[in-house]
Amino acid sequence: MKFDTLQQGITFYENYARISVFDTRLSSTKKRKLDGKILLKYRVCSKEGFRETPRLHVECKKKRPIIRMGCKAKLTLTIINDQDNYEIFSFHEGHTYSLIAPNSPHHTKQSRNLTLAHKKYIMDNSRANIGATKSYRLMKEHVGGY
CATH class of the missing domain: 3.10.450 (Nuclear Transport Factor 2; Chain: A,)
Structure with missing residues (x-):
């Protein structure tokens, strides 16, 4: 090619x-x-x-x-x-x-990215003095899993 x-x-x-x-x-x-x-x-x-x-x-x-x-x-x-x-x-x-099994491509490093909305959520929480790790865990609970 x-x-x-x-x-x-x-x-x-x-x-x-x-x-x-x-x-x-x-x-x-x-x-x-x-x-x-x-x-x-x-x-x-x-x-x-x-x-x-x-x-x-x-x-x-x-x-x-x-x-x-x-x-x-x-x-x-x-x-x-x-x-x-x-x-x-x-x-x-x-x-x-x-x-990796074809039904779980989300385990590859290339697919583990945060969207712009998720990044904004973490930044908004940091302004409220909530750390990035806690924000990520909160977001995980909102969307139903990692």
């Missing part, structure tokens, strides 16, 4: 991931040294690769779960003949883990 811009290619893969019910993230980019034009852009599954050795930060005491599982799913976009058009250079759709 060919795309007019790099952003269109990235949006295409994000939409594909949303339909297939998995999360994506940006990976590395290869640029030309002369003018800095992007030659290759990688978009990978959020569980691609493995976590590096655990970071020991004095200020960070929160333990985070390991989510990287060595998944090989990725999309590589490359530039076409020095134009601003991009095409899919390589595509690997195989995952090394079981995907």
Whole structure:
């Protein structure tokens, strides 16, 4: 497939991931040294690769779960003949883990967004000296769940 811009290619893969019910993230980019034009852009599954050795930060005491599982799913976009058009250079759709059930796409990170009305509700509560966590819990009760 060919795309007019790099952003269109990235949006295409994000939409594909949303339909297939998995999360994506940006990976590395290869640029030309002369003018800095992007030659290759990688978009990978959020569980691609493995976590590096655990970071020991004095200020960070929160333990985070390991989510990287060595998944090989990725999309590589490359530039076409020095134009601003991009095409899919390589595509690997195989995952090394079981995907989220199709009936529960709300568990993906991409779909966990607050609407403008929900953000306004939290801001209004903050003016009434109600914290964001309590506001979110109140909102959860109003709409019937997370």
